[in-house]
Amino acid sequence: MDQTQEENMSPDKLRIMVLDDEPIVCKRLKPALEKLGYEVDTFTQSPEAMHQIQQTSYDIIITDLKMKEIDGMQFLTEAKKRHPGTEVIVITGFATMETAKQSFQKGVFDFIAKPFKLSEIQEVVNRAAAKIRGPAA
């Protein structure tokens, strides 16, 4: 909680992108993460998100694995290529968890299975933030 307070104080907030084609996920994650002092952009359309990462960089990307147009893996690869410093958190259905873990040995900060707890995702995001800030601190 201390850490949260610190980050809230911090003038340069960490930027988070949430990408999931379920609108409710976006709608619920946004306030839950903003409450922790992050700047949050949400996308339900992967092409739009893809377009967005060409323009700006995010510190943390939270993405669903199975999406209509561009799937999570493709998106993740592209994001990592553009900004290797970006930490990616993958949300996936519990059934695909094992396969997901196998195919992303590198590059993924952590996996979260649906259905997840908001506190769970908050915790993982904080850990990622700590890793990003780690060397500086």
Add this chain to the structure above:
Amino acid sequence: MIFIIGIFVYLSFNNVLSKLRSIEIIDDVNIALLEMRKAEKNYFLYRDANALKELAKLGEERYEIIQVSKSYVVPILNKSGRKNYDRLLDILKEYLSLANNAIKTKEVPRDFEAKLRTMGQDLTSVSELLLKQERENVSRTINNNVLMLITSLGVILVIQLILWQYFFSLIIQELTVMERMIKMVSEGRFHEVAVKPILPHNEIEIAIKAISDMARKLEKREDDILQAGKLASLGVLISGVAHELGNPLNNISLMAQTYLSVYDMLGDEEKKNFMGDIYNQTERIRKIVENLLDFSRQKKQELQECDLKEIVRVSLSLVANHLKLAKVKQHVAIPENLPPVQVDASQIEQVLVNLFINAIQAMPEGGDLDVNGSYDPQSANLILEIRDTGIGIQKDYLPNIFDPFFTTKSTKGTGLGLSVSYGIIRQHHGDISVESEEGQGTRFIIKLPAMKK
């Protein structure tokens, strides 16, 4: 037939043989009479009692011979032959009594010689006539037999030809039936391959039976494969289901978590919204589960004679509201006198509703929905065409649209509608196919076998 002719030939041959035998006898009689007439000539030469006695003795012998042969010859002779034979005996008897009388009385009447000579001449001429007649008879019989043989051979030939022709055409018919059956099998219309052979109990019947059996086995196999395919895709299905269910579950979970944590700060309207959202997500789950059950269940079909036009009417009435809201105009063209189909009406309605809803969803700005029915006598199929003027289907999606869970509607579709529909139509031994042009519209074609009368 051949047997009858054989018997006939045998009998007439026998007949000819016995006739020849009678000719032989008559010939003998003839010769014997000529011998007797030599004695008669002797008597005329010497005119003595001894010569007369000699003549009477020879005559007596001849009479014996002719009398004895009678029982043998008479059954073979015809009527005039028999009369002549009897006349021969009568004349000879008179001839002898004339001679014997002369011997007894030792007195020769005045006209004795002339009488004897006339009678002797009569005897020879009758017996020669008899011989001649019999000869003619025999040659006539032989001629008749030959003619008869030739005619009956001709008749046999003609009958044979007609029979051949008949069997040939039957065999060709059977082969045509077989060809049709094989075609049905190759087209996968197994259930139709129950044909009765035209000629029972022959090799072709066996072949036709074998094809029927094969078709039945193949049909069973296809069902098994379909079921196995369902099982095989069960793995895919389960992970699909998990994912499909995972999303609404996750949504409900998120809504509930948020609701609990911010409950105190929510106004009534917001609380209602939360619950509404949660309810929508449970509806989504319900729809997935429902479709899934339709997909996996091997429901017992309830086949009934149905009118396709009526099924279309009912299905359209089920989506009437959707059509109105989406500003889609329906155009139905189905002829009155289509043959009936043997289907589970509620299942076919389910298929049509799926297709109509898909069409409506493809026309968000409104458009036209055409439903055309027709009958193809060649394949004996009823053909239903459902056409929309919607967004169409991307070419590389076309092979996948009948797959379970294939959808381009993200959270709004389960992707089960078409796969369920495909299963239903196949169970009805029909076929469903699609043609589409992106931006122009989509056409689904359903073929269902017409009911056999």
